[in-house]
Amino acid sequence: MTPDPSIHRGPDLDLHIQTPLIQSPILSAGQQEVWLKMEAFQPSGSFKIRGIGRACTTYAQRGAARFVAASGGNAGIAVAYAGRALSIPVVTVVPQTTSVKACDILRLYGAEVIIAGANFNEANRFAQSLLRPTDAFIHPFDDPHLWSGHASMVDEIKASNIRPDAIVLSVGGGGLLAGVAEGLNRQGWGHIPIIATETYGAASLHASLQAGKLTSLEEVATLATSLAAKQICGQAWEVCQTNKVISARVSDAQAVKACEAFLEDHRVLVEPACGASLALAYSRANELADLRKIVIIVCGGATMSPQMMATWLEQTSSARCD
Template sequence: MDKLNGRNTLNSRVFFLFFQWAASGITHVVCPSGGNAAIAAAYCAQASGLACTVVIPEPSEASVRRRLSLEAPDTKVVVHGNDWLEALHRAEQLVSDLQNTHSSDPTVRLLHPFDQPDLWEGYEVIIDELTPEVGQPDVVILPVGGGGLLAGVIQGLWNRGWSSTHVIAVETEGADCLNRSMKAGQLLMVPRAASIATSLVAPMLAHRSWNLAQLQSLTPATCTDVEALDAVRHFLDDHGMLVEPACGAALSVVYSGIVGRLQLEGRIPRPANVVVIITGGRNVSLRQLSEWENQLSPFGSSDHMTTAPFLPPMANPYITRTSPHSSICSDLMGKQSVGFGQQLTQDHDETLKIGTSSPSTRAVCTILNRPPTTTNSVDLHTSSTIDRDGNSDNGTLNPHDLVNFSKLLAHSEAEGDDGLRE
């Protein structure tokens, strides 16, 4: 539960680094970020007595400014570009200009949010913090953006002699640099990476992370933004903790059943000692969560999602058989259904994906379970069972129900289906 560390973010591990910089004479830190790292850097700089400038892309401005006004109001915010890569170039230029201005006393340092060896060493401590009762994990599940956390965790496993531990590295679609690189067999750049999980939006992996990923027993997995949000909701319901979509990406693997699939394929043992790194994050709120869900919903707002009342998502990841007549319902739910019932698909390169639609349940003619009544109870309550049209309902199956149900059964048999037609 790295979420429980200071500032609810794993990047708060830069505390020690900032104090080292302050002791060496550094007075100003510049950090390019899509959101989460900027908040952590600003807070750590304030605590260690350093000036801090964060450079963020325009899409992240509102949420980051709101958080910084609470966490570190003295932080200077520079808004530049539409993505993290443009923000990085602006931050590098800013550091260069400041260093040229104070050439005799270079007191400005760039903090790269993931390609920073000092941060990797900080992330190694996560493995050291595993208690003796936990021991060596069979599986470690973690989210991947630029790969800083991935590099640190793998280094930590190797330091403990646990190189046999399997790592499941989860990315969101649209920002899946590791997944695409594994497919191509070489490190690739995603120039326009996009996802609501801004902490995972990076154009490419750190070279160190890429090299370690090829040497480690590792499975790359991808999820959609909708699936990440669904996992955030599940975790909030289960544990009462609100985490960022980046953390939801890692949790989506747990809720979708990928671990069980890997066990069936023999990649990891059964039972397995599984560790999920709950990174948490600070750049999230219930209002943001609702806004994201409305943004991703094809209906624009969850209040207008007409499919939910009659086609709820299934709650069992092992039920995979669906009705042959479920295509219409599946099309309606395809872009918004997410949860335990999702089927998993596997690419030729063995990259795991969480399915984008849930198996639909059969829409059968359901007769409400009305309790049988006795003659006396009918006499006592006759006045209460007369509806506005003068019809009476004594709790028994009326002829109209029988006729409709018989017609439905006959129609189903004529279609040759083994159940009722949807």
């Protein structure tokens, strides 16, 4: 595999780009300013390239001959992108539910795609069975290198001279939460609240906070498949003990409707996992009341399409009318 000169490499081989932080005149109201950290503009289509790029470059420097990942979504695509940029082969194991579009994107970046298992857990077990001594396994959310890479978005927010009263983000496995908390802490902003948003059908963080301990859901059921983790990672739970984390939940219908509104208002197509956070702003949620400056991480969604959004809008239309 030869290096791809069309892929940008930043300082220290970081594979992400610095993304815009823009104020939304539509979501801002009165004295409240809503700022959007546009991670949907990352070259792999989501924030994942920040952490996964950091992990892949680190393991490459340590001599990894191949990257192995289990993900049919944003994380797998970020690994494939990083492998192409670093000239390292990638094997991505995806569950049977993975869309054709996702598999096509993975192959576009040169990854070998193996379909195995009915869900992520089964695909993950199969991926682990493929590991050789010279391979590096790239976890989608539970790796300190990922958290360190994701923390860089907070560095960019501070460099823009915007000091938020809260940061809103979506939570699946908790890698983004762990990374943003790391960034806040190292910038001396550890007191700034993080509003962690989930859909009702995948609210593992909320369940853990309610139980007072790290808790696993028996099942997940949500259209926001990027949030469909039965349990957040241990580091995300630790963040809840050291930082102010406010749990928020929205319905699938609210998340999808927010995607539709965001496309109309900002001309950017994002997935329901991202729509979950945006839904708080569109609904003027109580969690955002009394906050003057809010930053929302617009995390993206590499596999989203207008056809998928139309289907989900139809599926949730009755729920929106209730």
